[in-house]
Amino acid sequence: MNMDLALPALAALAHPTRLEAFRLLVRHEPEGLSTGKLVEASGLSQSTFSTHLAVLAKAGLVRSEKDGRQIIQRAHIDTLRDLMLFLAKDCCQGRAELCEPLLAELACC
Template identity: 60%
Template structure:
């Protein structure tokens, strides 16, 4: 991950509908959602949703896989991890206690804590 890739990813998320799409897809991992359902859930016209998904896809944040007549979209959690890691790589300057609150907030995503989110 480099500056350019991070900027592209952040720019893709810097729009309300695209951010909502990405967050909705994260909530539906690992199954993903069909494009039509994303459009319905977010009350967005299908052609507009298609444009948003294309931007997120080019940024590497989502991927689509054809299943019969539908395309199922999934969040690319590896890309999200890379962006987040890039942003906080040097956050504490060697002082781990400064990063502890951030790490604690992200701990909700660990497998042992996933049930607590439901």
């Protein structure tokens, strides 16, 4: 992960519709959800949501897979993990104490 990958990922998540959709997909791992279900959940028009989905896909946050007539969307957790590591790495670099609280709270897993 570097700036060129992190920026599209951040921009993709920096929109209420896309952030909500991505979180919904994360919660539906690993089965995923069809595009239609996502459109329905968004409350937006089909075309508008399709554009949002393309932004998430281009950022590597969502992967799609054909299933007959539908397309199943799935969150690509690796990209999220890489993004978080990218953001956290600056802290760790010189000053581990900055990341300790983060690590402690993530211990919920």
